[in-house]
Amino acid sequence: MTDVAPAPFRNEKALRRLKKRRAADARFRLYGLSAIAFALLALSVLVASIGFQAISAATYHKVSFDVILDPSVIAPKGKDTPADISRNVDGFYALIRSNLQETFPDAAEDRMTTRELGDLFTRLAVLPAAKWVSENPTQIGQKATIKVPLSDGLDLYLKGAVSKEFRLRLGDISAVKESGPRQVHLTGAGAFKALESLIAVQRQEVGDAVDARSILITAGSTTGRVTRLDADVAEVTLLSGLASDFSNVRPTARMIALPETERNVSDLQIAWTLALKEKGRISRVPHTSLLTHTDSTYPELAGALAAIVGSLLTMMVTGFIAIPVGIFASVYLEEFAPRNRLTEIIEVNINNLAAVPSIVFGLLGAAVFLGFFGLPRSAPLVGGLVLALLTLPTIIIASRAALKSVPPSIRAAALGVGASKMQSVFHHVLPVAGPGIFTGAILGMARALGETAPLLLIGMVAFVADVPVGPTDEATALPVLVYSWSTNAERAWEPMTAAVIVILLVFLVTMNGIVVLLRRRFERRW
Numbered sequence: 001m002t003d004v005a006p007a008p009f010r011n012e013k014a015l016r017r018l019k020k021r022r023a024a025d026a027r028f029r030l031y032g033l034s035a036i037a038f039a040l041l042a043l044s045v046l047v048a049s050i051g052f053q054a055i056s057a058a059t060y061h062k063v064s065f066d067v068i069l070d071p072s073v074i075a076p077k078g079k080d081t082p083a084d085i086s087r088n089v090d091g092f093y094a095l096i097r098s099n100l101q102e103t104f105p106d107a108a109e110d111r112m113t114t115r116e117l118g119d120l121f122t123r124l125a126v127l128p129a130a131k132w133v134s135e136n137p138t139q140i141g142q143k144a145t146i147k148v149p150l151s152d153g154l155d156l157y158l159k160g161a162v163s164k165e166f167r168l169r170l171g172d173i174s175a176v177k178e179s180g181p182r183q184v185h186l187t188g189a190g191a192f193k194a195l196e197s198l199i200a201v202q203r204q205e206v207g208d209a210v211d212a213r214s215i216l217i218t219a220g221s222t223t224g225r226v227t228r229l230d231a232d233v234a235e236v237t238l239l240s241g242l243a244s245d246f247s248n249v250r251p252t253a254r255m256i257a258l259p260e261t262e263r264n265v266s267d268l269q270i271a272w273t274l275a276l277k278e279k280g281r282i283s284r285v286p287h288t289s290l291l292t293h294t295d296s297t298y299p300e301l302a303g304a305l306a307a308i309v310g311s312l313l314t315m316m317v318t319g320f321i322a323i324p325v326g327i328f329a330s331v332y333l334e335e336f337a338p339r340n341r342l343t344e345i346i347e348v349n350i351n352n353l354a355a356v357p358s359i360v361f362g363l364l365g366a367a368v369f370l371g372f373f374g375l376p377r378s379a380p381l382v383g384g385l386v387l388a389l390l391t392l393p394t395i396i397i398a399s400r401a402a403l404k405s406v407p408p409s410i411r412a413a414a415l416g417v418g419a420s421k422m423q424s425v426f427h428h429v430l431p432v433a434g435p436g437i438f439t440g441a442i443l444g445m446a447r448a449l450g451e452t453a454p455l456l457l458i459g460m461v462a463f464v465a466d467v468p469v470g471p472t473d474e475a476t477a478l479p480v481l482v483y484s485w486s487t488n489a490e491r492a493w494e495p496m497t498a499a500v501i502v503i504l505l506v507f508l509v510t511m512n513g514i515v516v517l518l519r520r521r522f523e524r525r526w
Helices: 012-057 082-087 089-103 105-109 111-118 123-135 152-158 193-212 267-278 305-336 341-353 358-372 380-404 408-416 421-449 453-457 478-486 493-525
Strands: 059-068 143-149 165-169 175-180 183-187 214-219 222-229 233-240 252-256 282-286
Touching: 012 059, 012 493, 059 089, 059 152, 082 123, 089 105, 089 111, 089 123, 089 143, 105 111, 111 267, 123 143, 152 267, 165 193, 193 222, 193 252, 214 233, 214 267, 222 267, 233 267, 267 282, 305 341, 305 380, 305 421, 305 478, 305 493, 341 380, 358 380, 358 453, 380 421, 380 453, 408 421, 421 493, 453 478, 478 493
Parallel strands: none
Antiparallel strands: 059 143, 059 282, 165 252, 175 183, 183 233, 214 222, 214 252, 222 233
């Protein structure tokens, strides 16, 4: 027997090269998986960040008032028509303010305190109640429950978003003594030892700044602010309720980290809010007004309905112009246009337009549609025209790519059985390229839905208090509303802005879902 000759490629050098190639393949797979993992992580962080902020805007607090709809207040003589009643903000506001003053009679001691009490809710918050009464005039003179949103500052406080707060249960109070007007002396063996320890710990962390913090003691619907404290005795200033509640209900202490001078809600307003909540008059409900109300200068009253309708109207105008024009242009350029210098120039410029910044299209729209043609400013018609110009290159390029992907054999077979050029394109080529064309069209529309800069330049950043009913009415759009709300100073606008971003993302995900469904349906059919 003779020895088997070694394979010509099985030597040490070839094995090293093979090992090196396999290591390169493994590294490439690792790089690919790392890129995917990084993209998923970034997306998860983005979604979590937006969702965490938007959760706060999903609900808000309302306070209820049981009032008699006094006709002399809400429908005085000469102003008793439904239209007058629906606009009588002062009358309904006076009813609710009177109810609050009956609940907290001590607030009428001075004008400043009365004003703070009225700031528990916004004056315009009574408009839905006025509209309801104008539509149901038989309710005038009857007892009714009116619910209005709590002011944005107090709403954020109840959600724990105003300031960090330390809460703890105190010991039993054995003696309560009123030492002066609104001054109460509380006594209990070791009742305040835990609170005293908390103050000592906070003093080690922040120093003397702890002295500026408010310490409130609450028992039932009664709240007082601590002015002096030791382990067994506390001096408090009564903010709301009766001093006797401190001995009837085991109290709770809360230290608010942010000083009162740095908050937009006072200790007195917090005390009133806690009292109303204890009485069951404040409830946390779904924030449906975000989808049913229009824009407002007050966060608790603002909604995105006008922006949603404005975006839909704008997308309708964009779709009616960009999709048919883009598809027909791509069909002509790909199937019918002669191959000459002019066609090459057109194709190059289409590719260049796809890379032009969107703000340039906004400048073009402002100069041509507003300046030259005199179309109405801040209208979905103008916004749709501008976004149609922005979307056209994307649709044309995607549609041409879909047409190029159709096998030439389909065209040859159609022409071979006697079909004309137009019949072969519209009866055979277009159905096969349909999924790709639909994908490009809807993705182009999705891009247009998220554009902000062009709409800002044509005036769609205007404050819109009414829902637009047509493409020529004044309107705004969701991306512009996000920009507008994000520039407001109040902290309550942050979760509202995140909620509108979620609404916009829902629109985008829906449009991408439509792409997938249409693609699968037409791929199965053809």
